Amino acid sequence: MASKPGILTNWPWQPLGSFKWVILTPWIAHSTYSFVVNDPKQRDLGYFLIFPYMLVRMLHDQIWITLSRHRTAKGKSRIVDKGIEFEQVDRESNWDDQILFNGILFYIGYMLIPEGSHLPLWRTDGVVITALLHAGPVEFLYYWLHRALHHHFLYSRYHSHHHSSIVTEPITSVIHPFAEHIAYFLLFAIPLYTTVVTRTASIASYAGYLAYIDFMNNLGHCNFEFIPKAIFSTFPFLKYLMYTPS
Template sequence: MFLVFPFLLFRFAHYQLWISVSRYRTAKGNNRIVDKSLDFEQVDRERSWDDQIVLNGILFYAAGVVLRDQFNMPFFKADGTIITLLLHWGPAEFLYYWLHRALHHHYLYARYHSHHHSSIVTEPNCPFYDYVYGTVDKSTDSLYETTIKREAESPDVVHLTHLTTPDSIYHLPLGFPSLSSKPQASKWYLLFMWPVTLWSVLLTWIYGHAFISERNAFKKLKLQAWVVPKYNMQYFSKWQRETISKLIGEAIQDADKKGAKVLSLGLLNQHEEFSRNIELYIKRHPQLKIKVVDGSSLAAAIVLNCIPKETTQVLLRGRISKDACLLVQALCQKGIQVVTLQEDDYKKLLKYDNKLESNLVPSARYDVKVWLVGDGLTDKEQSKAPKGTLFIPFSIFPPNQIRKDCYYHTTPAMEAPKSVENMHSCEVSSYLFDQNFLIQMEFKKFDSQTMGCALSTTFALFFFITCIIALQSQEMNLWKMNGISMVHGDHSFYFSCIIC
C-alpha cells in the first residue's frame, strides 16, 4: 500500500520529464515533423493530462484495500518482471492495436476519438502489428529520413533573458503550466521540490551556455527566447560579472552564426555595466552582422502614456537608470515637474541634461499623488505616500504592493497583433526599435481567465513589429495602433504589446 504514492510521484516525474524534453525539442526545431504552433485551445484541451495518473492511484489504492493479502509480495521478483514484459509485448499490444483501429472507425472517431487527434502531439504506435497487418503509412520511411536530417531552426530575432531565482526554472515553458501563469508568485509546495531545484542550480553552474526556452512566429519572422543560466544574485555579484559577460558574448556570437538579425537583451542583461561590456565586445568583433539592442526609450514612452493627462507633478524614486533619464527628459519637455527626494539623483539627472533644471525639483516632500518608481524603492518610502497614490513602475521589476489604499500600475505594456503564433499564455511585453537598434522588453504574467492556467515562460518575443517598422517605415513620425499613438522622438519608433 505504501508504494502507491511513490508510484504516483514517479509517474508525474516521468510525464513531466518527457513534456520538458518535447517542449525543448519543439523550440529548438531540429528533427521537427510539423511546424504547427501551440495555442490557447490546445492548452485548454490538455489541462487534464494528469487525470489518468490520479485515476491509477485511486484504482491501485482500491485494489490494495480489497486484495490486502495479495499485496504482501516482494519489492522485486525476476519471474514476475519477465511475465509482465511478455504480457505487454504480446496480448496487451495486440489488443491495443485492434482497439485503436476500432476507435478510428467513423462512428467512434466522430463521436469520441477525434478529440484525441485535435492536438499535434507525439502518438504511440505498434510497429510490429502495423507491419503484420499492412497499416504502415507509405510515407513513414521517407518522413523519417527527412526529419532526421532537419537542422535546428535559424531565428530572425533572439531575446536573451536569464533565470531570476532558483524556483524560476519551473516558470519556463519547460516547467509547469500552473506556475508559468504566476511567475512573480512563489508557492509553498515548491519547498518540497528542493532536490530538483538544487540539481538545477548545480546544472546551471556546470552548463555554462545559453539555452533556448521558447519559439514564436509572426508571418515570415521566426523568434526565439534564449536563457542565460544565471540568477539575479549572480548578476549582482561582482565576481560573477565577467563570467556573465562572457556568456552574453557567446550567445551573441551563436545568434549571429544562426543568422539572427537582431538580439534583444532582457532583464538584468540590460544593466549598464553589461551593456558597456557588450559594446566593447562588438567593437572587438566587427565581423558580427547581428544588431544587439537593449532599449530605454520605449519604456519611457510607455510610462509617459500611463501618466494621467491632468498630472502636473510627479515624484521620481528609484535607481537613476537610462530609462529614468529619458523619462524625466520627456516629462520636463512636456512641462511636468519632477520631484526628486535624493540630492544625488538630482545631480545625476542634471548631468544627463542641464536643460532639465527648470522642471526638476529637489524636495523632501512625499505628498505627490503620482510616483514613478524603479529599483531601490523601499517599503518605508511607500508608507509615506499619501492615500490614493498611483505607483507607476519604469524598471524591469515592479515594486512590492504593500499599500492597499494606493494603486499600482503594471510594468509598461500595450497590445500585440492576434496573428502571433505559438503564444499560449497571457503576458505583458514592451518593445522599441530605433535607428540605433535599441529595444527594451519587460514582462509580467497574468492568469488566463479562459484557461485557468497558462503554459509559457516569463519571457516572450514580440518586437517583430518593430523590425517591420524599421524596414518599411523609417520616415514615419507617428504610429497608431488600436487608438493608441506611439510618440516619435529622438528618431525612435515606439511599440509594445499585451498578450492575452
C-alpha cells in the first residue's frame, strides 16, 4: 500500500479474493460457444484466444518468478544482495490482477469496436506500425508519465507502493495501484487502437506487443543480471539500446 493511498487504489474485484476470475465466465463461455458452434468462416479466432492468451501470459510470468527466486536462493549474481521478505511476497501475490484487467478490457473492446473483430493472424503493416508507435510516442509519453509518478504528490499516493519492494522480483514490475494500471493501459493502447482504426491490426501484433511488454517488464525487474557483462564489455554501445536490471 502506498504511504498515502489515493482514490482507485484497490482493484474493483478485491472483495472476491481468489474467486475474482469468475468475472470472465460469461465472456469465456460466449467466445467458446461461438467458436465451436459457428460456421468455420464465421469463427472469430481472436475473440476465442483472449482467455487462452491470458493463461499463456500468466505462465510466462510464473516462469520468470520461478527463475528469479531460484537465482535469489542460490545467492549468485544478485544485484541487491538480500533475501525476499514474506511481506513482499504477500504484497505482490495479486500480480495476476493486471492480466485480468487487460482481459476484461479486450472483451469490452471486442463488443464496442466492431473493427477489432475477426482479426487476421498476421499483417506486416500493422506489426510495423505497432513497433514504430511504441518506439516513438509511447516511449516518450511513458518517460514523462513515469517522471510524474515520481513527483511527491503521485508518488506518495500511488507509485510508492511499487517501490516498497527493495529486492525486486520480475513481477514487481506490475505491482501498482489500480489507478496507475489504468494510466498504463491508456498509454500502451495507443498502438493497438491505431492499428484497429487503420484496419491493420492482427492477432500477431496484439499478442506480440503484449509479449514484448511482459518480457521487458520481467527482465528489467529481476534481481540478477540476465545479460552477461562480457557482452557489454565487448559492445559498450549496447548499454544505450538495452533495458537491463542493473
